[in-house]
Amino acid sequence: xxxxxxxxxxxxxxxxxxxxxxxxxxxxxxxxxxxxxxxxxxxxxxxxxxxxxxxxxxxxxxxxxxxxxxxxxxxxxxxxxxxxxxxxxxxxxxxxxxxxxxxxxxxxxxxxxxxxxxxxxxxxxxxxxxxxxxxxxxxxxxxxxxxxxxxxxxxxxxxxxxxxxxxxxxxxxxxxxxxxxxxxxxxxxxxxxxxxxxxxxxxxxxxxxxxxxxxxxxxxxxxxxxxxxxxxxxxxxxxxxxxxxxxxxxxxxxxxxxxxxxxxxxxxxxxxxxxxxxxxxxxxxxxxxxxxxxxxxxxxxxxxxxxxxxxxxxxx
Amino acid sequence: xxxxxxxxxxxxxxxxxxxxxxxxxxxxxxxxxxxxxxxxxxxxxxxxxxxxxxxxxxxxxxxxxxxxxxxxxxxxxxx
Numbered sequence: 001x002x003x004x005x006x007x008x009x010x011x012x013x014x015x016x017x018x019x020x021x022x023x024x025x026x027x028x029x030x031x032x033x034x035x036x037x038x039x040x041x042x043x044x045x046x047x048x049x050x051x052x053x054x055x056x057x058x059x060x061x062x063x064x065x066x067x068x069x070x071x072x073x074x075x076x077x078x079x080x081x082x083x084x085x086x087x088x089x090x091x092x093x094x095x096x097x098x099x100x101x102x103x104x105x106x107x108x109x110x111x112x113x114x115x116x117x118x119x120x121x122x123x124x125x126x127x128x129x130x131x132x133x134x135x136x137x138x139x140x141x142x143x144x145x146x147x148x149x150x151x152x153x154x155x156x157x158x159x160x161x162x163x164x165x166x167x168x169x170x171x172x173x174x175x176x177x178x179x180x181x182x183x184x185x186x187x188x189x190x191x192x193x194x195x196x197x198x199x200x201x202x203x204x205x206x207x208x209x210x211x212x213x214x215x216x217x218x219x220x221x222x223x224x225x226x227x228x229x230x231x232x233x234x235x236x237x238x239x240x241x242x243x244x245x246x247x248x249x250x251x252x253x254x255x256x257x258x259x260x261x262x263x264x265x266x267x268x269x270x271x272x273x274x275x276x277x278x279x280x281x282x283x284x285x286x287x288x289x290x291x292x293x294x295x296x297x298x299x300x301x302x303x304x305x306x307x308x309x310x311x312x313x314x315x316x
Numbered sequence: 317x318x319x320x321x322x323x324x325x326x327x328x329x330x331x332x333x334x335x336x337x338x339x340x341x342x343x344x345x346x347x348x349x350x351x352x353x354x355x356x357x358x359x360x361x362x363x364x365x366x367x368x369x370x371x372x373x374x375x376x377x378x379x380x381x382x383x384x385x386x387x388x389x390x391x392x393x394x395x
Contacts, residue, residue: 055379056364088366088379090324090355095364174362174375185380286355 006031025213032205032251036126037194040119040201044193047118048186051081052177056092060099063109068152071105076144079112080137083189089283097160104152111300112144115275119197123250124270128257135311136267140275143303150299159292200248208255231265232308236301239272246273263315268308275300317394319349322358322378323367332367332381339387 006027010016016023059078063071089110096106116137125133177185242249250270257266281293319336323329333351340347352358352370361370365379369387376390 057362057378060364085326088364091358091364091366094355094359098359174378181386184383184386188380188383 002031002035005034021213025209028212029205029209032127032209033202036123036201036205036251037198039122039126040194040197041190043122043125044118044190045186047081048189049182051083052182052185054078054081056082056088056095057174059109060096060101063096063101063105064099066101066105068102068104069149071102072108072145072148072152075101075105075109075148076112076141079109079144080116080141082109082113083117084114084280089280090286093284093287102152103157103160104148104150106148107151107296108144108148110296111147111275112140114277114280115144115271116140117246117274119193120246120250120270120274123201123247127250127254132263132267136270139267139307139311140271143271143275143300143307147296147299147303151296154295156292156295159289161287161289197247201251204248204251208251211252211255212258231262232268232305232312235265235269235308236272236276236304239269240276241278242273246270249273262312264308264310264312267311268304271304271307272301275304317347317372317391319347319391320352320370321349321367322352322361322363322370324353324355324358326366328381329367332369335381335384336369336387339384339391342384343388343391345391 009030010023010027011018014026016026059075059082062078063075066074093106093110096109097103101109121133121137124136239249253261253266253269257263276297281297284293319340321329321333321336323332329351333349336349340349358366358368361368361375363375363378367381368378369376369382369390371391371394374394376394377386382390
């Protein structure tokens with residue numbers, strides 16, 4: 001149906017001659033933009049309603065004093081529904097530690113929460129289909145679990161600053177929400193995200209449509225071929241400063257993939273964009289020593305690079 | 317009553333403060349609005365998602381920026 005609508009606008013409304021490069025690009029642009037916005041609104045709304053039942057305040061109670069491995073798995077799963085906002089990183093981290101959540105389990109959550117975010121998943125779903133989106137979620141989960149288990153084994157508790165001077169926590173309890181409040185919250189959150197990303201989506205899909213229609217595949221394969229040994233680590237490095245622009249980056253990557261960049265490289269790039277964020281690392285320096293941040297970033301980085309190579313091998 | 321805005325200074329914290337002041341103005345109340353930015357003090361309310369709105373030491377909302385109307389409701393209920 002969306003296809004028909006895009007065709008109708010392209011050939012009917014704008015009366016572009018069929019089979020031309022311009023018509024192809026316009027058709028692609030209209031179809032992809034509408035599809036992505038529909039998916040964004042639907043999925044973010046549903047995830048936000050689910051999330052209103054699982055705020056971090058509740059998650060920390062679920063995770064406190066859980067035995068190690070189960071805790072890591074649970075933390076990574078709960079990280080999926082929690083959005084990660086750099087300004088909440090500190091209270092989140094301290095709240096977990098104070099509630100007795102083991103450090104490794106806390107890190108599993110800190111990895112999964114930003115990496116598996118709904119915007120990234122929607123963009124992958126819209127542009128590559130559900131298989132790639134599912135692969136992304138599962139690889140993200142596995143990286144989060146393993147990173148947390150490794151950090152837990154390293155015994156790095158001494159690298160975390162002690163903030164536990166306030167013990168009289170919340171005498172009056174937190175308010176609970178009515179269904180109406182949950183829907184209002186979900187609606188506002190969805191609107192916020194769409195406001196934040198719409199321009200990036202349009203630009204990303206626009207440039208994507210242009211490459212799709214005009215740039216020959218060999219040109220891209222020549223410069224971003226993705227089959228060099230260094231393309232995965234390079235993609236990860238490029239991804240680190242691009243945090244929060246997942247919305248604009250993915251449409252571009254989608255077209256590059258269509259023109260020859262391999263899927264593992266693409267996935268590694270996406271994970272680096274979402275999972276390794278410079279602003280987050282800087283903020284975390286308030287609660288832990290730089291050494292621990294470097295350990296954390298390296299473990300996650302190695303995990304992402306490994307995933308990239310793995311899927312370049314499997315998804316030929 | 318004493319109203320506290322818990323937040324570390326991110327844009328949504330400022331939005332919450334503005335909405336709260338507007339709500340008080342519309343209610344014709346001149347209660348004191350205090351901003352709490354000290355992380356240990358914020359943590360003592362058991363809140364991890366910011367910003368949060370506290371009235372007379374009771375957490376009214378957290379992890380969201382309620383609209384002016386919603387804040388008026390909450391203040392009225394806790395008055």
